[in-house]
Amino acid sequence: MACKNFILINLFCQIVVISLPANRNMKIKILCFGITRDIIGQFEYTTSLENAATIADLKQHLSANFPTFTSLKSLRVAINSEYAEDTAILKENDEIVLIPPVSGG
């Protein structure tokens, strides 16, 4: 990960190096319905992904962190109440919703 290094000299003349992550990550909030809420364990899941991450990146992140996702029959993602393709790019304030296989009716 690229870092910006800040060197501070404090009152005791010690040199302190603080590494801050470069501003390459965004924080996204994901709403989890149906079985995805059981897998993640909460309805609102907040995580950070690289800027300009796609839905495919999000799915990969979910499978890596919650292996049970790989057992679902399908997983679609909606951005702002519309189904989105795997190539769609996520933005920080989007409403991102996990849609496991639907079963209305």
Next chain:
Amino acid sequence: MNQHIEIILSDKTLNEQACLDFVKNDDSGGIVTFVGTVRNQTKGKRVLRLDFEAYEPMAVSEMRKIAEQAVEKFSLKKIAIYHRVGSLEIGEVPVVIAASAAHRGAAFDACEYAIDTLKETVPIWKKEIFEDGEVWVSATP
């Protein structure tokens, strides 16, 4: 707002008569209604109840898309799609669809199209509650 279409997503008992009444009109020669009901068993296993949940804004917009497509595809006069959320007992009604058309064939086809598509695209999920556990329907192969 399209006056030929009515979409309702509700946590209260669905009004089947209101759904039927909405689609009645003098230009139609036939009305078909589909009423879904909660069955008492799945593959021989006793079901106690079904819990439905929806991503509500999108469920409503997806139901509206289906209604618009059905009107277009089958030249319907009117269509109404009602869906329930919450906990439903055996025999209760999770879904009601009514369609009216000049001739009955189009109304039958439209009802079938609407319920089949709803089950594919509308973000609503049901969990079957058994005596010994619960399962999200269709979630895993």
